[in-house]
Amino acid sequence: MTTSNSEVSAIRAAILEGAPGEELASLALPESFRAAYVRRDEVAMFEGVPSAEKDPRKSLHVDEVARPELAPDEVYLAVMASSINFNTVWTSIFEPLPTFGFLDRLARESEWAARHRRDEHIIGSDASGVVLRVGSAVRNWKPGDHVTVHCNHVDDQDPSAHDDSMLATNQRIWGFETNFGGLAELSVVKANQLMPKPTHLTWEESAVNALCNSTSYRMIVSDNGARMKQGDSVLVWGATGGIGGYAIQYVLNGGGTPVGVVSSPERAALLNAMGCEAVIDRRAEQYAFWKDEHTQDETEWRRFGGRIRELIGEDPDIVFEHPGRSTLGASIFAVKRGGTVVTCAATSGYMVEFDNRHFWMKLKRLLSSHFANYAESWAANRLIDQGRIHPLLSTVHPLDDVGEAARSVHRNEVEGKVGVLCLAPEEGLGIADPAKRERIGEDKITLFRRHAG
Numbered sequence: 463m464t465t466s467n468s469e470v471s472a473i474r475a476a477i478l479e480g481a482p483g484e485e486l487a488s489l490a491l492p493e494s495f496r497a498a499y500v501r502r503d504e505v506a507m508f509e510g511v512p513s514a515e516k517d518p519r520k521s522l523h524v525d526e527v528a529r530p531e532l533a534p535d536e537v538y539l540a541v542m543a544s545s546i547n548f549n550t551v552w553t554s555i556f557e558p559l560p561t562f563g564f565l566d567r568l569a570r571e572s573e574w575a576a577r578h579r580r581d582e583h584i585i586g587s588d589a590s591g592v593v594l595r596v597g598s599a600v601r602n603w604k605p606g607d608h609v610t611v612h613c614n615h616v617d618d619q620d621p622s623a624h625d626d627s628m629l630a631t632n633q634r635i636w637g638f639e640t641n642f643g644g645l646a647e648l649s650v651v652k653a654n655q656l657m658p659k660p661t662h663l664t665w666e667e668s669a670v671n672a673l674c675n676s677t678s679y680r681m682i683v684s685d686n687g688a689r690m691k692q693g694d695s696v697l698v699w700g701a702t703g704g705i706g707g708y709a710i711q712y713v714l715n716g717g718g719t720p721v722g723v724v725s726s727p728e729r730a731a732l733l734n735a736m737g738c739e740a741v742i743d744r745r746a747e748q749y750a751f752w753k754d755e756h757t758q759d760e761t762e763w764r765r766f767g768g769r770i771r772e773l774i775g776e777d778p779d780i781v782f783e784h785p786g787r788s789t790l791g792a793s794i795f796a797v798k799r800g801g802t803v804v805t806c807a808a809t810s811g812y813m814v815e816f817d818n819r820h821f822w823m824k825l826k827r828l829l830s831s832h833f834a835n836y837a838e839s840w841a842a843n844r845l846i847d848q849g850r851i852h853p854l855l856s857t858v859h860p861l862d863d864v865g866e867a868a869r870s871v872h873r874n875e876v877e878g879k880v881g882v883l884c885l886a887p888e889e890g891l892g893i894a895d896p897a898k899r900e901r902i903g904e905d906k907i908t909l910f911r912r913h914a915g
């Protein structure tokens with residue numbers, strides 16, 4: 463594994479030896495560290511290239527970057543592992559916008575925020591790791607703490623951040639709309655992004671959850687989302703994907719009936735192994751909700767709705783939406799009278815269309831959702847720590863292969879989550895409570911990893 467420099471090596475060695483917090487706090491900080499980033503002078507590199515052919519391997523660089531100063535409410539985190547999210551893909555293909563505009567806007571807010579304006583955008587919105595130093599205003603965390611990081615970056619001096627922080631005017635996603643993200647050896651994180659690392663998991667298993675798991679928790683369970691009740695039936699698109707795989711677990715854990723949509727027999731089998739019995743293979747059943755670029759096909763919506771009824775005997779109470787343009791018309795049609803479609807994304811296109819007659823006459827609801835506030839992220843992390851929800855780690859890459867890792871997500875080639883080893887030299891390290899792991903069950907924790915082979 464490539465090591466940045468002697469200070470980084472010393473930090474890594476101390477963590478792997480289990481050095482106490484005081485010792486970690488006494489180690490010299492590196493002036494620079496290795497990180498994955500996109501470059502401001504390359505944002506036009508894919509002009510004219512179709513979206514599907516834009517290759518993150520060309521735009522993502524891994525190299526030394528200068529260490530930023532630490533603000534009073536932040537910590538330096540030694541990042542042991544991180545993950546690829548779809549926002550990693552968006553950043554690396556500069557769609558729908560290059561992310562440097564986010565950094566420049568943030569930089570105008572304060573002296574500390576000005577650090578984020580750089581010609582490199584260090585990306586990554588997940589991490590597990592060890593706290594190295596805390597800023598003078600940090601109270602609840604100390605060097606040596608093993609943590610995971612959620613990506614809700616809020617200004618706690620903004621009044622609009624104090625009901626639901628996702629409604630804050632200046633709410634941002636760390637490592638996407640801010641600099642100094644998790645795909646790096648070192649990161650700068652606000653103290654109010656930290657959560658305890660689940661003690662039964664490895665670094666890479668702990669690193670892949672926070673973004674997708676918290677998003678699905680808010681969409682399905684939270685008062686801010688669809689508020690799923692015991693017995694509810696829930697249609698989940700992309701049910702073995704990042705957010706879909708957690709959604710299926712929330713439905714099962716909450717006493718609901720999931721209907722999972724996937725695109726291959728292997729993914730259907732994986733869903734069955736998760737305990738989801740009602741499965742639709744959208745490719746095998748060849749749903750074509752759009753006749754052409756401008757016209758949707760209601761007969762296809764009906765065929766899809768009929769298939770759901772065949773599987774579970776009713777229309778779904780909730781639809782978990784994120785493909786967007788390709789599926790939203792069908793989702794609005796298929797959801798039960800009075801039911802809720804909850805959406806957080808538009809992977810296939812954001813200019814969406816549905817038949818408003820089916821929507822209003824049947825009193826359906828369309829609910830928007832975006833990541834999760836600290837309380838929701840904490841609750842979702844706690845469920846992982848309790849072994850009620852499991853990591854979806856499937857493949858693992860070293861930091862140097864981040865472009866390849868992002869490409870596999872862009873091409874819809876992987877199930878669940880793609881982990882990235884940052885300071886962790888190999889897989890399998892970081893389990894603090896092996897007895898708890900055994901109690902919860904290796905088979906449940908590693909289901910996606912074993913499936914990926």
Ligand code: NAP
Binds near residue numbers: 808
């Ligand atoms: P992912 O791991 O790539 O999974 C997406 C799944 O969607 C795929 O497994 C695929 O499953 C399915 N899919 C893709 N295109 C589809 C289409 N045209 N029609 C039907 N299904 C399709 O990605 P993810 O991490 O789950 O994220 C999904 C989306 O949510 C992304 O756009 C991401 O940016 C967004 N997101 C938003 C938030 C937020 O806070 N707002 C948070 C997380 C993610 P099959 O091919 O097996 O059907």
